[in-house]
Amino acid sequence: MTGPTTASLREVGPAARGTRPDEVVIAVSPAFADFFTRTIVDVPHAEVLRQVMAGVEEQGVTSRLIRVWDTADLAAIAHTGAKLSGSGICVGLLSRGTTMIHQKDLARLSNLELFPQSPLLDAAVFRGIGANAAQYAKGESPEPVPTRNDQMARPRWQAKAALLHLKEFDRIRAGVKPVEVVLESAPSLAG
Amino acid sequence: MTTTLGPADYPLSVRRPDLLRTPTGTPLSDVTMAAVVAGDITNEDLRVSPETLQMQGEISDAVGRRQLAENMRRAAELTAVPDEEVLAIYNALRPRASSRQRLTEIAERLESVHAAPLCAALVRESAEVYEARDLLAPEGE
Amino acid sequence: MTSTLPSSGAAAGPRTSKRTEMLESRPVNLDGFVEEWPEKGLVAMESDFDPAPSIRVENGVIVELDGRPRAEFDFMDTFIADHAIDVDVAERANAVPSDEIARMLVNPTVGRGEVLDLTRGLTPAKLLDVVKLMNVVEIMMAMQKMRARRMPANQAHSTSARDNPIQVAADAAEGALRGFAELETTLGVLRYAPLVAIGLQIGAQAGRGGVITQCALEEATELDLGMRGITGYAETISVYGTESVFVDGDDTPWSKAFLASAYASRGIKMRFTSGTGSEVQMGNAEGRSMLYLEIRCILMAKGAGVQGLQNGSISCIGVPGAVPGGIRAVAAENLVCNMLDLECAAGNDQSFSHSAMRRTSRLMPQMLPGQDLVCSGFSAVPNSDNMFAGSNLDVEDYDDWNTVQRDLQVDGGLRHVRSEEILAVRNRAARALQAVFAELDLPRITDDEVEAATYADSSADYPLREVLEDLKGAQSVMDRGVTGLDLVKILERTGFSDIAENYLQVLRQRVSGDLLQTSAILDADFVPQAAINDANDYAGPGTGYRLTGERWAELKRLRHVTSAENPEEEVS
């Protein structure tokens, strides 16, 4: 009902290591809010970010956005973000919507919470992901965000997911370090 | 036993049970329920012996399955290697898990301790390829 | 069956017909379809970006493979060149025109051995070049001749959404009785593995002696359960078609080849797993078609000396399923597995489509010509209980499958079994497991659970178990070093001598090593049937495996067949 339909992420410089213990880093993939504007089930990226950031903010925690350029691997993106995060907590996002909450001390291939079925993630789930990330940052122990499982997601979405992944791969800029970005579009008020 | 086995000998358990013994030397025909109940059979008895694997390898060769036969012969060598060591070697063969020196040591140990030249050759070969493809462990690890 | 209907855009778009609305609502339109993108490997089997076949041998060493000189080989090229391809025939075989080889494949007067004598020397691109020439009927004809074992068989999944070992045992028993030659399980909670694997084994031997079982786990535990004789074979050893994806999976052809020898050294049957679509799914197809990369996997498996391969896209089926010609490519990958003289466990094992018609058509290329294992596997539990994320076929399809076998007179490895026989083996499997749990001091299986297992359909029909107690029990099974032999003794002691005897017979196979040969399974008399003593001898009409005699009489039975003698009655 509200929110911008497109988001643009403006680069403001290299992504630095945060010092505030009350920040959560949100790390997005190369094509997020760039080549792509929506997730695999058409949730606008602007809305994804707005919800994740709202979830963080409601918990009294701040969020910082970065874009990772040199990989489209979700675990690598989220782990990179976690290592730059003042709290050590990061929400990693792929363009198709696949999301992961990571922590800097975990092995790269591990995670705090993983949301692998991108077709099943809606605005409410993204809000919950932001809220949980912030609670981890505060040292609290939230219940994992409930997710659904759908065995028939494979025939419906597997190939499209692969296609989106390939496109994401195409946007990788090898050797380019992560950058800090800001959300340019202002929220619009629905009538 | 100098004759080479062929497809007519398969399955060994049916056609040539006389040739089959467990690694502890018990004839397969003695592996019966009565023997199990009497406690005469251990889990060690229910494994394949290196001799049996060599025979199966002969059969594989005879029906034109060279690679399968080679695997049977490598397997015959590995029957003597303890479970933990087998798993450790497998882990050492993963990409970027071992230095060239470590792989060489494994190969030498396979050869000298376990008399396993074929397995040793496979490990040596992997070291060559890993070096060329940058898949050895980074220095100092 | 699914969560979301496709958005038809009907809200504001131009007016559509009732016909279009009806078609929009058909289940097939819940499936996803995408355009090809050959540059990135999102293409089934016909791509300008695949290499042209070539081979050059110097001093007995392959120095050029599919246009790439040895200095530029990645590790897949090296392994295939040094282990998979038979150098002695390589140059001669690759010189034979592809259409000639393709014709040999479909020509019944050319024997299987004659074809193998060429295919063992072919490069990946040459193999692709050959199968590209074949339409799906020709692929099936070739499969009928080239598959390794004469008599086809089938494999089932027996899992539980609650990892309930009693359910797994009862469904394994029913599956074994219905005809599956192999049974596979896996877990939601991995620590449950020992109890579920025990349930699977005991259930299998209660249903039909000689059925072999496996439990898909990480390598160390899977090997451990195998070495203890709690499971009988292994299958989930994944291999990939590009170096980068292989390395991402933390393995190499050498590590996997070593693992193959390790399994064989313990007398345990094993096959690898691969399939079209996995590389492109992970974004690292290196611009090759799905089938080209899969052929590299098949050659890698061959080179490792493993007796067989599970392929047919497996868990990536949604990818080839969404591109043009994808299901033809899946059939072609099974055929290449056959052409390389490997056992083929042919897929049909993952939820594939919302459309019943598509599910069936996807199955035909394996079911009609037969395969070593037509499905790998068929869900012998409701798909809601399938911990492999659902199969193309599940228990709801049992009667359909039996009817298709009868309609087309093909043997898909199953048969109709009367309800009272099924109840009897389910009950006996559950009671045997009850006795074993009691003797092992594992959390008790109550009579109510046995009763539930006898009559249940899904995990929801069973009383809940105390999961923590079960997990403690599972750990103690591992800690105490319980072996298959211990289970045999307990079964014998507690009055389940027949199951004990069946189980012991299966364990004895490890001593003989007979199941290590290509396509080996055990028949009801515990005689190993492999592509040696039951080698495929198809040579045209009237030869090879024919559904006749007793087996055909068995497959004529269905749940409801009107009696010819007295049409007021049914026979079953």
Next chain:
Amino acid sequence: MDDGSRLVVGVDIGNSTTEACVAAVDAAGRVQRLGSALTRTTGVKGTPDNTDGAVTAVRRALEGARRDPAGLDLVLLNEATPVISGLAMETITETIITESTMIGHNPSTPGGGGLGAGTTVPIDDLVGDAPVPGGPSIVVVPRGWDFDRVAAVLNDAVGRGLELVAAVLAHDDAVLVANRLTGEPAGGAIPIVDEVGAVERVPLGMAAAVEVAAPGRTIRTLSDSYGLASVFGLDPDQTRQVAPVARALTGNRSAVVVRTPSGDVSDRRVPVGELVLTGAGKTLRVDVDAGAEAIMDLLGRVQPLEDATGEPGTHVGGMLAQVRDTMTDVTGQPAAEIRIRDVLAIDTFVPREVRGGLAGEVALENAVALAAMVRTSRSRMQVVADRVAGALHCSARIGGVEGEMAVRGALTTPGTDRPIAVLDMGGGSTDAALLTADGACTAVHVAGAGELVTKLIDSELALDDRDTAEQVKWYPLAKVESFFHVRHEDGTVQFFTEPLPAHVFARVVVMTPDGPVPVPTRHPVDHVRRVRREAKRRVFVVNALRALRQVAPGGSLRMLEFVVLLGGSALDFEIPEMIADALAGHGIVCGTGNVHGTEGPRNAVASGLVDAWATEPAGEQAGELAS
């Protein structure tokens, strides 16, 4: 055996485990213990179903001792009488809110701060250009409103003159909305309460007040009767009426109170039926909602208890009837002959959702937990002995009464002497036995043990998961503070070199031998620990004293000298110490049994059976073996 010694196995069939002790006894009665084994008891203790477990235990003990079962001479069983116990829990208070008077839940993130008093206004009335309501307003926002839009509408309304003093939201948006308010007073200063699930039931157009305290603080005004009186201008009578509201809000960080014509918060007692206790020639009745103290007082006046019944149709009545039925099934004795011989009542509390609440408010309601126990004199151990003999092809007999054998076994603990008492705390009952200096032995069973502790932990922590409660009972707690360290409940820190699993991150965990297991609770470690220890104290310590008083000469604990703890609970990490502390004041030496100096608190009865047999005259022994 060739050397003239006999291979003898003592078997102790307990409520949950069956233990076997294998020994060789020579002609001179010297006992050489060869090994022991443990298995789960099959069926209810003291019934023929026990045979399987007994046979398994004997087989396993022989296997462990590497002795051929064919060489077995004699199996000795304990005289074990069936003990059946039951549990029930009754909630005896209920909190009810009428007319949606208050919202007393504690959203984790309320917004803004301070106190706002005004009239409740729906946000829909503020959309568009219509004039805004006059006077201080508390805006109520239903479900489906996005936070950005709420803030925009509120800012717009304030711009048009709305005097916004507070807001009540359905979604978890309070901080978000507070951060987006731009009007006067400066953004964020008004109190906002969120996550009010039933916000549509908030009365509109009513006087109301909203209060949010700073993080880490609790509200001051709405939780104070005079504060409420000041806010709403109440007279003394009205103030008296709202006092329960103030009390209900105590300790909250945020609250909403709506002043409605007859709104109220009440705390009523729920009648749950009567318990009838018979004994000492009296039959006395007590309402269960009178609480544990009243029940236990009454129990003291009818000792020894002859029977207890509950009012039919109540939980208590049902539970007691079921215990009776189970015993009937087990022994074949008619229900009318089965007597409940002991009852333990404990006051507890149960978190329950408040009736009439708007936001899923939870109140801790009072409850009474009851354990009851019945035992019978009709043991069927002879049947078990006959069947064991048949299965193992040896002689089998009942070698002694459980309590006596336990004491005998316990007496082999180094450092003990007569008079000695043993305490065996199991799952359903707590058993005590005493051996006096002159050799007299008495034994008792009292209701309430491990199962009741689990139940208390489960309900007081609102876990609703018996397995987790069981783990909380058995193992110490810790808080996972990072992937590489935990802080144990005693404050010590333990570091790990391998990272801990992700699912325990930042959680309160139970440190099981299999690694940390998360406890699904928002309570800190201290609270969970307190609940656990209190549950153990109220059951085990109370029952240890009750049981020992019943066996102690003249009921005086001072007459006891050595108390030895046996059985599974003696292996608990804190119970032995809690009981020792409780007994220390009575001059008693108390500790965990160490049977024969090697077996720990296990195997007392089984080895006691063997020792007892070994001291019997040889003629009697021979007679047994010949039979």
